[in-house]
Amino acid sequence: MQADAKGVLTGVHFFDGDHACCEGTLAAGARFAAGYPITPSTEVVERFAQRIPTVGGVFIQMEDELAASIAIQGAVWGGAKAFTVTSGPGFSLMMEHIGYAAMTETPCVFVNVQRGGPSTGLPTLPAQADMMQAKWGSHGDYGIVALCPNSPQECFDLTITGFNISEEFRVPVLMMLDECVGHMTEKVVIPEAGQLEITPRRYTKLPPEEYRPYEPREDMVPDMVRAGEGYRFHMTGLTHDERGYPSMNVETQDRLVRRLVDKVKPFSGGRALFETEDLEDAQVVVVSYGITSRVAQRAIQLARAQGIKAGKFRLISAWPFPDQALDALAGRVKAFVVPELNLGQMVHEVARVAAGRAKVIPVSHAGGTVHNPEVILNAIVEAAR
Amino acid sequence: MSEPTLEIPYEMPADAQNPVEPFLRMDRMPHIWCPGCGIGTTVNCFTRALLDSKADLDKVAVVSGIGCTGRVAGYARLDSFHTTHGRAIPFATGLKLANPELQVVVYSGDGDLFAIGGNHFIHAARRNMDLKVICVNNLTYAMTGGQTAPTTPSHVISATSPYGVFEPSFNLVQLAEAAGAAYVARWTTYHVKQLARSMEEVMKKKGFCFIEVISPCPTLYQRKNKMGDGLDTMKFYKQMSKTRHGAPTSECALTKAGEIVVGKFVDRDRPDYFELLNSQMRESLGDRYAEPEVMCSEC
Numbered sequence: 001m002q003a004d005a006k007g008v009l010t011g012v013h014f015f016d017g018d019h020a021c022c023e024g025t026l027a028a029g030a031r032f033a034a035g036y037p038i039t040p041s042t043e044v045v046e047r048f049a050q051r052i053p054t055v056g057g058v059f060i061q062m063e064d065e066l067a068a069s070i071a072i073q074g075a076v077w078g079g080a081k082a083f084t085v086t087s088g089p090g091f092s093l094m095m096e097h098i099g100y101a102a103m104t105e106t107p108c109v110f111v112n113v114q115r116g117g118p119s120t121g122l123p124t125l126p127a128q129a130d131m132m133q134a135k136w137g138s139h140g141d142y143g144i145v146a147l148c149p150n151s152p153q154e155c156f157d158l159t160i161t162g163f164n165i166s167e168e169f170r171v172p173v174l175m176m177l178d179e180c181v182g183h184m185t186e187k188v189v190i191p192e193a194g195q196l197e198i199t200p201r202r203y204t205k206l207p208p209e210e211y212r213p214y215e216p217r218e219d220m221v222p223d224m225v226r227a228g229e230g231y232r233f234h235m236t237g238l239t240h241d242e243r244g245y246p247s248m249n250v251e252t253q254d255r256l257v258r259r260l261v262d263k264v265k266p267f268s269g270g271r272a273l274f275e276t277e278d279l280e281d282a283q284v285v286v287v288s289y290g291i292t293s294r295v296a297q298r299a300i301q302l303a304r305a306q307g308i309k310a311g312k313f314r315l316i317s318a319w320p321f322p323d324q325a326l327d328a329l330a331g332r333v334k335a336f337v338v339p340e341l342n343l344g345q346m347v348h349e350v351a352r353v354a355a356g357r358a359k360v361i362p363v364s365h366a367g368g369t370v371h372n373p374e375v376i377l378n379a380i381v382e383a384a385r
Numbered sequence: 386m387s388e389p390t391l392e393i394p395y396e397m398p399a400d401a402q403n404p405v406e407p408f409l410r411m412d413r414m415p416h417i418w419c420p421g422c423g424i425g426t427t428v429n430c431f432t433r434a435l436l437d438s439k440a441d442l443d444k445v446a447v448v449s450g451i452g453c454t455g456r457v458a459g460y461a462r463l464d465s466f467h468t469t470h471g472r473a474i475p476f477a478t479g480l481k482l483a484n485p486e487l488q489v490v491v492y493s494g495d496g497d498l499f500a501i502g503g504n505h506f507i508h509a510a511r512r513n514m515d516l517k518v519i520c521v522n523n524l525t526y527a528m529t530g531g532q533t534a535p536t537t538p539s540h541v542i543s544a545t546s547p548y549g550v551f552e553p554s555f556n557l558v559q560l561a562e563a564a565g566a567a568y569v570a571r572w573t574t575y576h577v578k579q580l581a582r583s584m585e586e587v588m589k590k591k592g593f594c595f596i597e598v599i600s601p602c603p604t605l606y607q608r609k610n611k612m613g614d615g616l617d618t619m620k621f622y623k624q625m626s627k628t629r630h631g632a633p634t635s636e637c638a639l640t641k642a643g644e645i646v647v648g649k650f651v652d653r654d655r656p657d658y659f660e661l662l663n664s665q666m667r668e669s670l671g672d673r674y675a676e677p678e679v680m681c682s683e684c
Contacts, residue, residue, distance in 0.1 A: 006675075031680050032483050034475075053666045056675035058482045063508040067475035070468060074448070074479025077466065078487065080680035082479070100469050226681070227464040227480060228487050230443040234410070234459060236467035245413060246459060246467075 003196035018043035020152040024159025031057030032075035032082040034068040041113035065090040069097035083109035099138030101172035113182040116367035126179035127367030129342035143264035146319035148289040164199035180291040213244040220263035272322030282311025289315040299376035335383035339363035408432040421615020423574035423600030434584030450497035454521040471501030495522040510564035523602040531605030559634035567592030569651035573599040575622035
């Protein structure tokens, strides 16, 4: 369906990534946000707090990130589209509720504007070191989708995509910005509401007596209800059967947890979001995401200028990892170069998919600033040799 | 003296064994609570309060945290949410804000609400969020085996205080009043009528309401402290309770074997969160303010 015009700030703007992300939430139909201040992410909810009273909805500043990350889920079951925003230490605190959202299949969005870690780390400086945490940070096996915008425009566009995915798959979607993308200011074009495609929540059409809250459809995703409509449903973070009732047996556990993981698998294949350039003849492919992809772009240009057949593969959806697309490349290229603002995270996924068929060269950096393009170039030159 | 007959304004299932059945998920019985546990008694009082308040049951939601009392959400045949440990109140906050039509009842235990969830309790009370918080206080962590809670009185033996508790405990009713609750009452599971009446009262009262229910855990607390079984505890409650409506909450601290002051201590009118939000926004934004409505992501 089309976006609700009330939330769409149509026009050409000059926004930083955090503000653009906020406009994305409003355009996507989010009418509830809960947050707790933390640099460098707070601008997203500051803007939301300013905008929402005239759009119609609620922003509440909660007492901590645990509260913010569960308040949004209460709001979702009350009927709202909802999100929260945080960075490093707050993201760590939200892990339990990312697991809760995955387990209860609560569609919601977590925005993480990554900064240097571990612990308090570098509050005002960039990193991309929460990528593994995004996938594995909560206990147990579960599925999530993580998206990595690399510009303010993409912060707007992908936030809408993120909300849409969360509704389609009933998963928490993690928007993995970084401090640079969050704070860089660029042109952002917001189209008319009618041009924005929004995925509505899939509410059941069954009457209460026939409805089973966790009975999946063919696409492995169950239909939803919301509180107050006579369904008298139960929802729990315990292992539950199709009725939503706790069930402590291994068959139910296996059936449920496998489905939670399997339902997002399309993102390993055909639904993966990525951007490629110069791959036709590429011998060396630079795999990057977020702000690092902007630096990598320059390194690839410099390599091409030297006559090296370098190409670009930019992860837009980082989780589930786009296995299928990388697998197709691994058989025909010489090497993958993987620059990241961490000491090696997504590079392990590239190596897993390459499975020895191509060299995999990490270009790691502990964060605090972006790479120098020369460093990535050197790795490309080395790889091409 | 004859008891007034209970008016039951709903259709009873033909095979019903008990008038509270329509409020319970009978397909989940038997429940997990031990013999002599007081949680079931409080649920009975709650169903009685729902009946008497004539609440629209489609618009009542129960939110629980983790623990023995946390399982109430699983048995109440209402929209019911079993959340994470300590986080029932912030979940309920989101639920209420997105759907102000709902009467949101938080039903959880003392460890859940006042140890891991203590911060959320005081902030929801400060905001005067329109939530009805029912705390079944069995003075221990029962689900995990009888460990010390922030409510466990001094000298009590627990699984993690084998030589006796020495940390001071919280006086929950004083804490609730100090944090800003609009309504504060305490009963024991001996006081079923008074408890049901308080529950009915809060269903009609706006703002953050708190009811503490002192409840036995014969399996752990009473056994470890040689305080007898469920029936002995009822006798203890009967003997030691003193009803003092309006008593200063500072005088209502609990001890291991001393007096239990019960009653309604606080019943005051404070503007609730929505009233405060709306008045501030109208003052600042005038006609530009779009008052939050029941949210519906497909509308």
